[in-house]
Ligand code: HEC
């Protein structure tokens with residue numbers, strides 16, 4: 001605080017008068033002293049800063065590739081599989097129809113009006129990869145940026161964004177084509193299948209020290225809505241029970257006030273995770289430091305490849321972290337009619353008291369303020385995924401938008417979607433915690449969950 005502001009602040013709080021008259025600060029004066037009125041100048045600067053970061057964060061989240069085109073283009077050559085031999089790439093290319101089937105989404109607000117009209121009139125061949133290039137050129141494929149050659153027709157590289165996994169669309173135009181829904185997880189996106197089509201997978205065979213067939217087997221095991229953000233650390237392609245090791249793409253909204261992040265927490269803050277993802281998963285260009293990844297027993301791949309000591313002189317990530325941190329996207333509210341209001345009200349009491357859900361899912365964050373992690377045993381599931389994180393635990397998921405089964409929670413609940421419905425979740429807790437909930441109590445509890 002500058003002298004000027006200090007003086008204003010004293011005046012505003014009445015402290016100055018109290019100090020000047022030599023009386024003790026008590027009563028009304030004390031009360032006001034506890035609630036300092038921010039100086040208008042400082043207030044404005046903070047607001048301007050917040051507004052700027054918010055706009056910048058949205059821009060970064062939607063459009064910044066962090067230089068990842070060097071990896072997905074130059075190295076992995078994913079763009080060659082997308083454009084196909086006809087445009088100087090490889091194979092038959094990726095048609096818009098195939099792209100939508102793989103869960104990629106199209107931002108209808110970016111599609112040029114004449115193209116949209118032509119699509120509506122059925123005049124655009126959705127089986128022609130040339131039209132995928134057209135959409136990329138318009139910057140209309142959510143989370144993917146095409147870098148074009150000078151001819152403006154063929155791709156020279158492809159880069160990816162946060163929005164690829166953490167945004168979807170509202171299908172306003174047609175299935176997979178609509179307005180952007182920022183922060184909503186894309187639970188249709190088959191990222192493993194997409195990556196497996198890349199002509200050059202040597203970056204993965206070298207990193208994981210396995211052959212190409214095995215890399216493809218792992219990638220194609222993930223399925224829609226899932227990604228494995230620890231494969232690059234521990235090289236575990238499958239769980240001991242033979243199922244894929246990937247986890248569901250979580251929402252990137254409703255995280256303000258939540259301490260640990262990701263399904264297993266204990267990595268760090270949102271800022272840590274954003275740096276991790278941008279450097280180690282998206283393969284953007286930046287700096288990343290985490291000596292915990294030198295633990296060769298737990299993270300053999302990361303230790304060997306020194307991922308905890310990633311350095312780039314040309315850093316396109318670090319400067320973006322403050323804005324990404326501030327991008328506190330709110331939880332989308334349940335639409336009218338999504339739940340039974342009276343039952344939900346009764347369900348809240350069950351959540352808070354008899355079912356003891358609120359001991360971990362503390363409202364209104366619906367996770368614990370503090371160190372919000374638990375062992376697998378505590379919640380009655382296996383510890384495979386927990387053990388891949390530094391603290392060997394699962395994080396109490398902040399319960400968010402549980403009403404949305406067709407988009408946000410498509411693919412189920414818990415880190416791997418093991419419970420297909422809220423009914424299955426509640427039955428699991430009922431058994432594990434021996435809650436003895438009646439059918440009617442379960443119904444009410446579920447209506448309450450759907451209201452969150
Ligand atoms: C390839 C898909 C993919 C991309 C791209 C991606 N993420 Fe994620 N994100 C995930 C997955 C999967 C997780 C869960 C990881 C885990 O639990 O191990 C996750 C977790 C998160 C979380 C934690 C959510 C929570 O509930 O705590 C945040 C925040 C996040 N990502 C933000 C970002 C940002 C910002 C970017 C861009 C810099 C990004 N992600 C890029 C797939 C992705």
Ligand code: HEC
Pocket residue numbers: 263351355356357358359360361374378379394395396397399400402412413414415416425426429430445449
């Ligand atoms: C001991 C702490 C604890 C208690 C008590 C608890 N939960 Fe959870 N809850 C968790 C953890 C940890 C997870 C994450 C599990 C995972 O990621 O696999 C979770 C996950 C969930 C999910 C999945 C959310 C998502 O986005 O996939 C729901 C729904 C849920 N809990 C509801 C409840 C209800 C209802 C109760 C009360 C009957 C309850 N929880 C009691 C810790 C707890």
